[in-house]
Amino acid sequence: MKQYVRILFFWTALFIFIPFLGNDFGKGVWGSEETESSKAELAPFSVHGALRVEGAGLVDQNGESIRLRGMSTHGIAWFPEYVNYDAFRTLRDDWKTNCVRLAMYTEEYNGYCSGGSQEELKALVKKGVDFGTDLGMYVIIDWHILSDSDPNIHKEEAIAFFKEMSWYCKNQSNVIYEICNEPNGYAAWDSIKAYAKEVIPVIRANDPDAVILVGTPMWSQEIQKAAEDPLEYENIMYTLHFYAATHTDWLRMRLKECIKHGLPVFVSEFGLCDASGNGQNDFRQAELWMELLEQYQVSCCGWNLANKAESSSVIAAGCGKTSDWTEADLSEGGRWLRNYFRSLP
Ligand code: IDC
Numbered sequence: 001m002k003q004y005v006r007i008l009f010f011w012t013a014l015f016i017f018i019p020f021l022g023n024d025f026g027k028g029v030w031g032s033e034e035t036e037s038s039k040a041e042l043a044p045f046s047v048h049g050a051l052r053v054e055g056a057g058l059v060d061q062n063g064e065s066i067r068l069r070g071m072s073t074h075g076i077a078w079f080p081e082y083v084n085y086d087a088f089r090t091l092r093d094d095w096k097t098n099c100v101r102l103a104m105y106t107e108e109y110n111g112y113c114s115g116g117s118q119e120e121l122k123a124l125v126k127k128g129v130d131f132g133t134d135l136g137m138y139v140i141i142d143w144h145i146l147s148d149s150d151p152n153i154h155k156e157e158a159i160a161f162f163k164e165m166s167w168y169c170k171n172q173s174n175v176i177y178e179i180c181n182e183p184n185g186y187a188a189w190d191s192i193k194a195y196a197k198e199v200i201p202v203i204r205a206n207d208p209d210a211v212i213l214v215g216t217p218m219w220s221q222e223i224q225k226a227a228e229d230p231l232e233y234e235n236i237m238y239t240l241h242f243y244a245a246t247h248t249d250w251l252r253m254r255l256k257e258c259i260k261h262g263l264p265v266f267v268s269e270f271g272l273c274d275a276s277g278n279g280q281n282d283f284r285q286a287e288l289w290m291e292l293l294e295q296y297q298v299s300c301c302g303w304n305l306a307n308k309a310e311s312s313s314v315i316a317a318g319c320g321k322t323s324d325w326t327e328a329d330l331s332e333g334g335r336w337l338r339n340y341f342r343s344l345p
Helices: 002-020 023-030 033-042 044-048 085-093 118-134 151-168 189-206 223-228 249-260 283-295 332-343
Strands: 052-054 057-059 069-075 099-105 138-144 175-178 212-214 236-243 265-271 300-305
Touching: 069 138, 069 332, 085 118, 099 118, 099 300, 118 138, 118 151, 118 175, 138 151, 151 175, 151 189, 189 212, 223 236, 223 249, 236 249, 249 265, 249 283, 283 332
Parallel strands: 069 099, 069 300, 099 138, 138 175, 175 212, 212 236, 236 265, 265 300
Antiparallel strands: 052 057
8 A cells, every 4th residue: 555655646746747847858758749840840941931132142031131051962863862851851950051952963974964864853853842841941953064064055954944843843932943053164144144034034934933043154153244244133143152272362352242232142052172072171261251151141052962082072981871960970071061050040
């Protein structure tokens, strides 16, 4: 009998005191449902909604300035395994990022216009978009031109691709379209502009309010050309790309001047190493870049989410995990980037 009273007393006391035991204990007892749903409410898109361009930057549904930050995939044809829900969840919850860029090469080996399966690539992009939507993250669909220097080379394929994608994404206002990664070589701003004038209306016909990113000449460095002669559409941003060990003061000066001039700029790709995607990381230059991007609230995506043996890959070469990485699973650059994103307000 004594034993029985003791047990009864114990359980009564436990139930009376549980509510006072503090959050952490409560979570453990009541399971993870509450935590999951409160996370969904706090998901970036649930808080900020559809974005639009105002002045030189982005604002959210409440008109407040917002800075997108996140990772770009590597070429999705080469590293499709990183386009998965848990990878993006890790980037959202552990890396504290709000945006993912899906890089789809057009001309490199197995690219969309060079022998890759267009159906499979489109399916992968849609999958990536849906994961981003489910997680309340912003997603950039990147038509990743590179060795095809002028976007007009594959203009017809681009038009068909963006027509299909913008139809698919018409109700997913977390999607941003990047219509040409890095024009280069002989591709002059006039020619890029002519391409943009054909592709933008195709996207806008399905998804009228979407933010659209336009690449600039010289591997998306000559934003001043766009500042001198901008496109006449709303909700357009121009891309600037930098690799910290290659591009330094002179490119930062250009960014500063263009922003002061009111040009909306999005750094849709940057690296900590040199422009080859490999070599030493330059953290000093990277810090200077980040100070500037923070000062002007410039959105940015780091290159790249893969485990390739090159310094720009954020997963350590040899690590086979496709989500839930520990610090030991990351490359030197990966650790820097994760810490950087986590340090942001
Ligand atoms: C690089 C990749 C590398 C790949 C190469 C293909 O890191 O693994 O073999 O492309 O040509 C860019 C491009 C981006 C490049 C990156 C590094 O947008 O595709 O990725 N870079 O060279 N612009 C400047 C640098």
